[in-house]
Amino acid sequence: MQNKVVLLDIENNMPTLKMLRDVVKHYSALYLFNCTGKIEFALDDLTELASLISSGQVIILDVPETTEKEYEYAVVVGQLLALLEPDTHIEVISAMPSCSMLMDMLRSSDLSCHLIQIETENSEKASKYTIPSVETILNKPALQLVKKYCDAVVKMTGKPNTVEKLKNSIVNCLQVVPEKAQHLLGMLINLKIVKKEDEHVWFRKKRLKQWSELDLEQKSVISDVKFLQIDAVLDKLSADAKQIASALDSQQESDSTTTSLNKNFEEIDPVQWEVIQKLNELKTDKPKDIYALRDLLEKMFPQSDVRLLLKELIEKGYIYWNGHDVIYSHEMYLN
Known part of the structure; x- marks a missing residue:
């Protein structure tokens, strides 16, 4: 035995x-x-x-x-x-x-x-179920996959009823590796979209309907507008920094004027100012991944402490990192 x-x-x-x-x-x-x-x-x-x-x-x-x-x-x-x-x-x-x-x-x-x-x-005992906000879903790739799978499931005539069938269904619908499918299966259970007992599973119709009816398109349009605004902000920052530098060169003979301009120039660190210029030149090719941005800055500024530079850029609001993507803006702050 x-x-x-x-x-x-x-x-x-x-x-x-x-x-x-x-x-x-x-x-x-x-x-x-x-x-x-x-x-x-x-x-x-x-x-x-x-x-x-x-x-x-x-x-x-x-x-x-x-x-x-x-x-x-x-x-x-x-x-x-x-x-x-x-x-x-x-x-x-x-x-x-x-x-x-x-x-x-x-x-x-x-x-x-x-x-x-x-x-x-x-x-x-929790009778009230709160679906994640649209912003949260857009900021988390795994939740976007959950949403995509829910959209596919509501169109199925026969839904998976075992753990193995559900994992295979996730792999086929989302084109992900089995390990990722296993993680998504756990999320479906945790989000109460799927209920599991031993090796059997079934979908909660109400939860599935909530997810499938969620509209992410409107938020996406708003996000696109924000990115256009961010590029405009970067253009303005770069132009302002150049204007300050030019004014300094032309007004060196006047001590009082130079002192005043130097005070303004100190608000934008020279290295940070150059970073803004370099990133602005990249246009739509700016790194969206924080590690890719770090590697790029290390190549551009090998003599600088890039980790400290990133920290200051975030603290001053030039860039915003939501845990997944980097957004470039001096008006947005890290949560």
Whole structure:
């Protein structure tokens, strides 16, 4: 008979002592972990919990403090590889959308596993559902893919009803790699567009309708207008900087005038002024990726501290980074 254990992710899913008792009755061991590093039980339950731990029926896995889920899950998988006997089957119970990443790691380590994904009490009681704003969706490529897939699903006569069929459908509709499809599947569940039970899935019609009826075009038009305004702002900044420099050259003989102009010129750092000129020359070829912009500035200004330069450009409002794209404007500030 195959040995079976339970791996319980207690992040957003804190179990009761009764639940722990029920699990250890039917499984050889119960492994607990929490990526937030917390475990909460009533004082009256601690004695019995300590007894379960000392008997080896409940094992608490160590999870490092980090913001990267991949690393946290990798440490959990590493501990299971060291603790479990060969051919042990793992029942994974989790309320986290990211648990699909954990399942992929377990399977890639040749560990037999099965996911039981549940909803937290808070999510079950939350009757009001708020769809992300149009601006949020436009600023997050992954949400744009979710929207695109919802638009495709509403036109389907037969919708995917299993996890595997849903992943294949995402791959075919969006032309993405399987790993990306797995991530999007988790987002569909987290956004309550899809409900999952074991290996079966079904779409929530109301949620799907909300997403499919969302109009992103109007916001896109507004964004295009903003980019045109940004280019105009850059032209003005460049022209103003040149005017100040020219005035300085022609008025050097007048100490009082020179002092006044120098005070104005100090408001635009010479290097920043040159950056504005260079970027303005690129027109529509300006880098939209923050790392591409960093690399470009390093080539243009090898003697400058580019990270400090970027920081000052953002703080002074010359550029705006929303976490995904760079927008060029002195009137917009980093959130």
